Amino acid sequence: MTGESTVAGFDAPGSAAVAIRRALSLGPSRSDQASKHSKFDPMMDGAVVGVSSREGASVTHQKKIGIAVNFVVLSHACANLCCADMREVDMRGRLTGKRCLITGAGQGIGRSIAEAFHAEGARVIASDLRAEYLRGLAGMITVPLDVTRTADVMEVAAQHPDVEVLVNCAGYVAVGNVLSCTNEQFDTSIAVNVRSIMNMAKAFLPGMCLRNKGSIVNIASVVSTTKAAPDRFAYAATKAAVLAMTRSIAIDFIKQGVRCNSISPGTIDTPSLSTRIAAASDPERARAALVARQPLGRLGKATEVAALAVMLASDESCFMTGADLVVDGGMSL
Numbered sequence: 001m002t003g004e005s006t007v008a009g010f011d012a013p014g015s016a017a018v019a020i021r022r023a024l025s026l027g028p029s030r031s032d033q034a035s036k037h038s039k040f041d042p043m044m045d046g047a048v049v050g051v052s053s054r055e056g057a058s059v060t061h062q063k064k065i066g067i068a069v070n071f072v073v074l075s076h077a078c079a080n081l082c083c084a085d086m087r088e089v090d091m092r093g094r095l096t097g098k099r100c101l102i103t104g105a106g107q108g109i110g111r112s113i114a115e116a117f118h119a120e121g122a123r124v125i126a127s128d129l130r131a132e133y134l135r136g137l138a139g140m141i142t143v144p145l146d147v148t149r150t151a152d153v154m155e156v157a158a159q160h161p162d163v164e165v166l167v168n169c170a171g172y173v174a175v176g177n178v179l180s181c182t183n184e185q186f187d188t189s190i191a192v193n194v195r196s197i198m199n200m201a202k203a204f205l206p207g208m209c210l211r212n213k214g215s216i217v218n219i220a221s222v223v224s225t226t227k228a229a230p231d232r233f234a235y236a237a238t239k240a241a242v243l244a245m246t247r248s249i250a251i252d253f254i255k256q257g258v259r260c261n262s263i264s265p266g267t268i269d270t271p272s273l274s275t276r277i278a279a280a281s282d283p284e285r286a287r288a289a290l291v292a293r294q295p296l297g298r299l300g301k302a303t304e305v306a307a308l309a310v311m312l313a314s315d316e317s318c319f320m321t322g323a324d325l326v327v328d329g330g331m332s333l
């Protein structure tokens, strides 16, 4: 088992780890028991193992759920620290001065990310296919942009060569299985969910490499290789591609100072979700069914996804690349 040094760190008086243990209301360090665990127990020792290592005995398990659990554990720790020890600390300003571009920022998750970035001091460029959706985003540069149009994407990159953080959030949900999926639905899914990420990377990555600094955050989905859902044939295929592209970009540009991570939301209450629910034959039942598949008992909020995007955009996550953060109320467990 590797990672003992970090586990040992939990014993160090005055260390951040001790503060995290206190915030989590954990007892004294259980590093020895933790090291014997081959299964991940998010409640107690497993959390210590998960925080301590991405290698060793817990890795196989951790690869599936551990990154999410790690983040939940750390989030809880941070939240508790905020409430207790750090009550007076202002967490705003984590993106001060960073030029950040978000696609699909007109509504839903993208809009929440734009607002959260702005609140953290970022210089935000909010872009969306629908110019009218961008109204009301005060203090940000707003840019109408269809991410499937290569020339338009290159033009925006030429106008804003200093983008340090790129969030690829624009997305399209094709509803249907392999038999009902039309060629048009499939092609649109590829164009909006997959080719857009290549377009945006080709336009903005070179500048990041020149400055030896950049963070790309791709919004994927647990409906991908992580989990299957009925009637999401093209959607799942394209979101699986997002996970793969994230890891490819991460490994190819790690030496140029560019990080690339993804976020996989579960079911998040956004305008597009409401539209799909409203289109169902029995909308009330459709909403109840979506809630029922979330073990946490509710839909997610766009702000809960935005909080992870802030972390991935900021230097707090400077040791993370190629990771996928699952935020799904336990849907994929």
Ligand SMILES: NC(=O)c1ccc[n+]([C@@H]2O[C@H](COP(=O)([O-])OP(=O)(O)OC[C@H]3O[C@@H](n4cnc5c(N)ncnc54)[C@H](O)[C@@H]3O)[C@@H](O)[C@H]2O)c1
Pocket (backbone or CB within 6 Å): 103, 104, 105, 106, 107, 108, 109, 110, 127, 128, 129, 130, 133, 145, 146, 147, 148, 169, 170, 171, 172, 173, 192, 219, 220, 221, 222, 264, 265, 266, 267, 268, 269, 270, 271, 272, 273
């Ligand atoms: N809501 C969920 O439950 C959920 C779950 C998992 C993943 N996601 C992903 O999160 C992202 C945002 O989802 P949401 O629910 O907030 O969606 P949404 O439909 O509410 O917002 C998507 C935005 O993207 C814009 N957009 C669509 N096509 C575009 C294009 N070609 N170019 C530029 N902008 C375009 C739309 O105008 C819209 O403002 C998507 O990638 C989606 O697949 C959402």
